[in-house]
Amino acid sequence: MKYLKALILSSALLSFSANALLEVNIIKSKEELFPVVIAPFEVIGDAQQGAEIANIIRDNLNRSGQFNALSTNELVTNQIDFNFWQEHKKDAVIFGKIEQVSSKVFNVYIYIYDVFSEKSLYAKKIAVHNSGIRRIAHYLSDRIYYVLLGQKGSFDTRLSYVAVSENKKGNRTYRLQISDSDGYNPQTVVKSSHPILSPVWSPDQNKLAYVSFKNNRSEVFVIYPFLKIKSIKLPKFDGIASSPSWHPDGENIALTISKKGNKDIYLYNLKTKELKRLTTNTAIDTEANFSPDGKSIAFTSNRTGQVQIYIKNLKTGKISRATFKGTYNAKPVFSPDGKELALIHRVGKDYRLALLNIATRDLTIMTQNKSDESPYFSPNGGMIIFATNRDNKGILSIISLHNNQIVELTQKDGVIREPSWSNYSN
Amino acid sequence: MSKKLLLITGVIFLSSCATTNIQELGDKFLDLINPSDSPAEVADLSEQVLVLSAESGGFTEEELETLSNDELIELAIEKGLGDILVLDADGNLQNRDEVIKALVESDESGGFTEEELEVLSNDELIEIAKEKGLEGILLLDSDGNLQNRDQVIKTLVESESLMESATQELKSLSDDALIEIAQTKGMEDEIILDDDGNLQNRDELIKALVEGAAETKAAVLVLESSGIPSTLYFAYDDTEIDEAATRVIIEHANFMQNNRSVRLRLEGHADERGTREYNLALGENRSLSVKEVLGLYNLEDRVVVVSYGEEQPVAIEHNEEAWEKNRRVEFVYY
Secondary structure (H helix, E strand, O other): OOHHHHHHHHOOOEEEOOOOEEEEEOOOOOOEEEEEEEEEOEEEEHHHHHHHHHHHHHHHHHHHHOOEOOOOOOOOOOOOOOOHHHHOOOOOEEEEEEEEOOOOOOEEEEEEEEEEOOOOEEEEEEEEEEEHHHHHHHHHHHHHHHHOOOOOOOOOOOEEEEEEEEEEOOOOOEEEOOOOOOOOEEEEEEEEEOOEEEEOOOOOOEEEEEEEOOOOOOOEEEEOOOOOOOOOOOOOOOOOOOEEOOOOOOOOOEEEEEEOEOOOOOEEEEOOEEEEEEEOOOOOEEEEEEEEOOOOOOOOOOOOOOEEEEEEOOOOOOOOEOOOOOEEEEEEEOOOOOOOEEEEEOOOOOEEEEEOOOOOEEEEEEEOOEEEEEEEOOOOOOEEEEEEEEOEEEEEEEEEOOOOEEEEEEEEEOOEEEEEEOOOOO | OOOHHHHHHHHHHHHHHOOOHHHHHHHHHHHHHOOOOHHHHHHHHHHHHHHHHHHOOOOOOHHHHHHHHHHHHHHHHHHOOOHOOOOOOOOEEEOOOHHHHHHHHHHHOOOOOHHEEEEOOHHHHHHHHOOOOOOHHOOOOOOEEEHHHHHHHHHHHHHHHHHHHHHHHHOOOOOOHHHHHHHHHOOOOHOOOOOOOOOOOOOHHHHHHHHHHHHHHHHHHHHHHHOOOOEEOOOOOOOOOOOHHHHHHHHHHHHHOOOOOOOEOOOOEOOOOOOOHHHHHHHHHHHHHHHHHHHHHOHHEEEEEEEEOOOOOOOOOOOOHHHHOEEEEEEEOO
């Protein structure tokens, strides 16, 4: 019975605070969750910092919307009481230990057991440096996700977003931020008194393209957030530039450039420095996004007088309309399998995240919010991060496509918006 | 395009049969069709004003050098610069050069404080306003008596402090930055470079830029006091210029014709609804609609458009009232 008590206690603790900057709150869950137990890791020697690994993994799995991951108040060892876990309807048991090797190096052991077959699914020993504890916890979360669900996780990845704060005089400060996928380790990459928008990770995730008004007009910049090397300077285009989207080859960027006032989508090659025009309509064409295979772009256009989404096949040059429901559909992004688009759809006076099946044209509205913006898929396609308002404050919201569970990221001071999700680490 | 021409024809028609204000508007509009003699006269006048104000300025370094220490002390106290005087135990001036420099600079800034202006008579105020090219803000009755003394004082103080801060800002910039600013203002002729492309006349260029800015500022203050709106508002997801807006744009076109040195930046904005990048495009299209009308008066070369999309709202609430205020194009002269 002592186990059961522990289970109830920890299930009440789904809401927790990240570090000082981002707060994380899970608002719905329960449906179709994979029940697992992740016991506290045994600590051998002076390795207390490593005890955090089990908590990080548990939080990760709970945020994904796929799992109900609970803790125990006692260590689980190799003598597993499978009958007990079967009775309490847990499908898997995960436990491990941290062992000090030197002052800064630990060995981490992790074991995953299937409760019904009573077999080991996974066992691993990894040496970890002091500074890599969170990273290894994210890596192990991805392993567990794959072992239990047969799909890749999106934990060992990063987010980027824009934070805006205002001082007493009403002056705004804009920060281009990056963080781990769980909102931890927020770091400022660019700070400016001018607006920043549309940051997006390069496919190799060592660069960020974004739009800045630092020269009093919108321009696209490419920076290396982790390396002390000079940012890539894009030429001063003949007209304002915005809305960057990386081609999967990492060498080309689609941009909106307004030449003589006509906003069209262009392809800029970072190596050859060639600029190629992709759309020519006199209406607004913007918000381009590459399909995962790089063979087509989805974009927003008001060419019919309504704001709708179109897909251009870059090989045949054919442009076809993708959205037919409603009078405002914008900011499309392809799902990692290329079959769906996440977009912003107007319902009455509200702008909501919606999911479009490109082949069937079925449109599913995903939220009841008033002002959703800037959707972006997690690299495994299991979640979408987007910006929205809660109590008149800009926050980031992550929705699980498995059961619509929502995780909210908020910043105590100021608003956060314009999220994008990196690809997997190499 | 034909729609907009029709709207303007509508304004002419109105002007022939409606109130005085509209009549005036019509007259100005007719001036614009033949932008011939009167604007040129205005330009000449403003040049004279500049010469006048330069002459009315006080001391050159040479003049001050001829003064005795005691005279310098007296002058510094008179100018409110008593703080900088360093005297020995016998009352002898210890920092003559520094005081001269401060006096020259205080004259260059030519500033008036509110207190200084308050003690002047109405006629003296009128004189100063005219010197500064601000006669447009003077409100006189039929006998020539000043009706808006407080506003004139306020405007004079503001324009002075703006010039001072403009000078300080320009002095802090690199040569390259100065050259770029001069180029955007169409002042290429004022830039002197050596064979290596280095700026040869930094101080003169700063002076020319400040003078240009002073002229523009004076003209804009006159425009503002005339009650012509400097912001136009738009309907949701719309870039159309209606008849009332067309009239406002014509007033601005008229202003630009009469003030040949001013340049205009049209800053387009959108409300927060919809996606950010689409709104960035929409804001630019709003600016472009305004520019298109100004283009009918061949003013394109002096107009730049920018868009801030939904990034710079003037009202931060999330309701219809705030959205109406944020869907706008602002006229910013520089």
